[in-house]
Amino acid sequence: MPHSRLPLRLILLGLIAIAVVVVIWLGIGMINGLLEFRERLLDLPALVRVPLIALVAAACAGLAWLAWKLLRPTRRSARAGGKPLVADRQTIETRVADLAARNADVASLEQELIELDRRRLSGECHVAVFGEISTGKSSLIRSLASAAAPEVDVLGGTTRWVRHYRGSLPDGRELMLADMPGTGEVAGSQREQLARDEALRAHAVIYVVASDLTRAQDAELRWLADFGKPLILALNKLDQFDEAARATLLDAFADRYAGVCRAIVGISAGGSERFDRRLPDGRIEQVTRERRADVDDLLDALMAVTAGGAATLEAGRQAAVLAHVDQRSQHLARDVAEREAEATVVRYTRRAVIGAMAAVAPGSDIIIQGALGTAMVRELARIHDVPVRELDVEHLLARLGLTLRNATAIVLAIAGNALKAFPGLGTLGGGVLHAIAYGLAFDSLGRAIAQTLAAHARLDQAEAESAMRKLLTEPSRERVERVTRVVIDSLRNRNAPAAGDD
Ligand SMILES: Nc1nc2c(ncn2[C@@H]2O[C@H](COP(=O)(O)OP(=O)(O)OP(=O)(O)O)[C@@H](O)[C@H]2O)c(=O)[nH]1
Ligand SMILES: [Mg+2]
Structure with missing residues (x-):
């Protein structure tokens, strides 16, 4: 009912008017005070004036610093940011030993720690080639490590185990490349785990995709990034896209993954293609032909990411593996x-x-x-x-x-x-x-x-x-x-x- 509310509104208006008058009055008083203070300050001898100004300036700076300390947004903890809080090696080893004493199967955890040390001592720079099945990982390894020939097939799920190949960069440095089973294969969860474990063991990971990332691939990429893994996102089979589609995809990747990946590149790993050829006598013959590979941008990115050698990436690698062993040992516990x-x-x-x-x-x-x-x-x-x-x-x-x-x-x-x-x-x-x-x-x-x-x-x-x-x-x-x-x-x-x- 509007009539019954009128006195209330009038009272409110009156109170607001009084508050405004008080604020204006206080403001005028303060400005007045400041002007007076300034005049008196100018009247003082320089010997007193300068230290006084310095004192006031220091007090203001101190106040500003305090306000910043109290009001700045608190930094999110590592756990809140999705990154696991990692126990140190000693704690993990003690937990694993305790689990062994309690008859738990800790063989794979112990093996992981041994492998961690073995790779550190070898000084080799490990790069894992990771991605969904049939994105062209093995073909890529073949382009990067030409002496070796990992198996390649049109049928998804060709690579069943993790295999290592020695490849070399244009600057002469050697890399140990890991070819891994693809993720996303139906009933392939065990092989998928193999691949994830190996990705964490590597100094850097090339994440290979052959189209825009699915939700699962996106989550996987971010999972690796959460472990602090240096990542290169490689869009393979570039030959299958026209110029405009390539640019659209690579731009979208840059928008989405600039903070997640160290580099985003487009490549053609090559692979092979089969086609039918008609012979002069009319018969049809099946021919297999190697596609032309173009991995130059990837090589540049690899050189940049591994520029400092294995030693500079080793601390991050150790942290990632230990974080994973920590998680696994906690589950086991x-x-x-x-x-x-x-x-x-x-x-x-x-x-x-x-x-x-x-x-x-x-x-x-x-x-x-x-x-x-x-x-x-x-x-x-x-x-x-x-x-x-x-x-x-x-x-x-x-x-x-x-x-x-x-x-x-x-x-x-x-x-x-x-x-x-x-x-x-x-x-x-x-x-x-x-x-x-x-x-x-x-x-x-x-x-x-x-x-x-x-x-x-x-x-x-x-x-x-x-x-x-x-x-x-x-x-x-x-x-x-x-x-x-x-x-x-x-x-x-x-x-x-x-x-x-x-
Ligand atoms: N068009 C085109 N096809 C490619 C390219 N690279 C690989 N392929 C083809 O993609 C298919 C799968 O290649 P693989 O190298 O076996 O893929 P993978 O990721 O190792 O597959 P899994 O080991 O099964 O996960 C093969 O038919 C390759 O010929 C490329 O750059 N362009
Ligand atoms: Mg393969």
Whole structure:
């Protein structure tokens, strides 16, 4: 309603008018003050005036510097920028040794570190030729390293392994060129991995494309750039484009990848073509002819990128390989921790069930027993390398105990259902039912805690509670059966309960 708002607007207008008058008044006062200050300054003897001006100037500069420090946009961290934070070699080696001691398969990680040193000592400059299948990588190697002849075919997926060829630049320097399997081949993920690993091992990478980059190629190129790899983007099969199309593509590349690649060039790697020739007698003969290669721009770019030799590119190469080994060893560490956590949960569930069979009276509440629960949480925390305080463990177990108490009826019902699958066991009395329920409770507790430790590297009480509730009330068939089997086994071994444990 416009009428009721009028006084409010008038008040607002009045306030704005007052504010404007105050600002103008303050401004005039300040200008006045400055003019007065200037006059007084001029009246002062030079001996006082000059240091005073210097002091004021220094104060202003100091203020400006402080303002810049406080207000400038913060630099993005390496991780936020997409670049991985890399552990140093010592840390990585310690992690790999620890994983080896925990029976993890670290052979390829160790091999990578050995190869890293071997190439450093060899002093050779490695250049990897990388790109999707059939973009002309092998043909390019043949043009750059004419003495060698990598296999070339019209069928994609010709190159199956990484092969090295010695090539030489027009300035006489030698390069070790790696011909690699192409990426993007259906069911070729293993070969693709081979190629990516080799690209990271090289001092520089020629990224070969034969058309505009697909989304996957774009992501791959940027992935390599994120490792700090010096990249040359080479548009091959230039002979297939007319002058205008070449210029359009190369301009588009320059716009998109100027900050990603050291150089962008157009080339014709050559390759060969087959055609039919009619002979004088009328027969048709198949002829294979080599295409003319033109890789001059690429050679110039290669000379520029590798101008300082392997030594100047070695630090970047080491960083890229170490970053990759770091990532891989972290993944492996997570897998190993998961495997060990699983075994721990199974072991403690077994102990809990055996304890329950011996001690728990039918019908009594299912409560997580302190000693076993604490020991399991401690062990899971150790596996995930998370320091935990006694108090936190107690608090968590008390909280989860409460969750369990609320879910007891459901867990007992699930245990009862499980018993039906093993006719005969039901007659053994409530103790069996109780032991299965107890085992399920322990199994859920262990899994919930392992999950939160793996996800957050700390004991997240709320998350552990919700995970436990879910696991308790919706146990998978496989889990219920496994716990029930443990109960059956312990029934069989009742006279020797310790046997088979651990
Ligand atoms: N028109 C034209 N065709 C080329 C050129 N370079 C290579 N080719 C052809 O492209 C096809 C694939 O060449 P390769 O050198 O085997 O390609 P690749 O990238 O090594 O292939 P994979 O090893 O299978 O990934 C062959 O038919 C070559 O003759 C070129 O500059 N122009
Ligand atoms: Mg090839």
